[in-house]
Amino acid sequence: MDEISWLERIELFRWALLAALCAGLVCPWIGSFLLVRRTSFQGIALPQISLAGVALGFCLLPWCSRVLGWPSGNPEAMLTDPHMAMNYSLVWGGLFSLAGLGLLLFFGRRGEGETARIAAAFALANAAIYIFARYAPFGRNEIEELLHGEIQFLGLHEFEMVAVTCACVAVLLGLFHKDLLLVSYDSDSARILKKSVLGFEALLLVLVALLVSVGTMTLGPTLLFGLLVLPPLSARRFARSMRQFQLLSAAGGLFSVVAGVVLSFELDLPLGAAIVAAGGLLLLPGFVLRTPRA
């Protein structure tokens, strides 16, 4: 890598960089909602659950192809078609994300042990990834790359998926920001003001699941949960308003991506992991300055 100039690296990895920038902007925004709703752990467990779904999908690929007729043709050849591979993985990742969120919410309503339950979900999903990957006839390399945060060679199609998903999530978050905030902060008052609490809770759930499933398959769980959790956690310490909180979170996400790219290029690290490590730097000012929480 030493012989390659920075410009050449950027040219080579442009789709990965652009995808990471999109995620760096939108993941912390949605992560800010997860943080204030005290559901940040979902941001950690869901990408693992989603990836477990993708791994199971690879495991069942021959069966799906033979019995369901989808994807058609030779299953192994499917992996060489990025569109088909992405769409197939998206179905599995999306199904698992939604099911995982639904289960976490369902059991969450029963009360105690929220943290332990999510930790258990994380552990089980993690184990499932390796078990499914062990039995998957194809796609082991793809799963390992996602786990390691090797996103350098993302193609145009993956970038388009991330960009469109982030744009959809950002537009819906922007449009319904007030309602999502009110429902999250004070659901009783939201009901009295005739807001559909269930509807907006469901909207947030779908946005999280959508971002997680597409993000997991393209950027990997490491990068995804790093961006969902670290920038909002850092911003929370300094923000004096919700507006500041979300702007600082997004700015922190962008900083993580840019600093992570520098780290990755200079130290030859996996890009996704380097971005998360850079996101960890955001927490330092809070620890060092010991700023009282706003």
Add this chain to the structure above:
Amino acid sequence: MSRLLKLDGAAFGYGGRPLLQGVNLEVHAGGMLGIIGPNGSGKTTLIRGILGLIPTLSGTVTRPKRDLGYVPQRESLDAIFPLSVEEVVQMGAYGRLSGLRLLSRAERRLAHSQLTRVGLAERAREPFSRLSGGQRQRVLIARALMSTPRLLVLDEPTSGVDHDTELRLLELLRTLCAEDGMGVLLVSHHLALLRQNVPEVLLVDSGKVERGASHAMIERMEHCQHG
């Protein structure tokens, strides 16, 4: 004076099982009604029933459809939200705003004037969580006023605040009744405060709601508070 709220033999509870039965009460424009009861007596159930947050199991509840302001217990609002004071007040206007609409300049002005009314305009940009208990309560009242309610329902507004702050809050509520003709329904477990400052008090206890601050009722309440 027009009647804003009427409960006629109402029963409220959870899972189809009534916790409170045969509740009769009325709140008129410009009137103030206090509801008192020991912890766990069903005050919150009554409030939630009045607000329509839980179904009425029997009897009837006649309440304003839109002109209803609610001030929740401030402890029920999570301090992890880094909201500024003005953001909290502006939330009171969200009921009028569909997803596509932003807060108008008029609504921002209204939020500012409501903050002025509760004496906190100069702290609009400060984090809500940094205010004292009494100040936060006033901010929540300003938020409820954003929907220009005819009936204001407050759940334990004086809980955890000092005596002077309690009196200032009650003065503010009396002003709202007298100047705006607003009806106020106030829930508290602070007997002495309600007896001295609210003209009509109901006691919630043992699944029933009793009218009038009778001597026997006060004795029972004091027994509950001290026992």
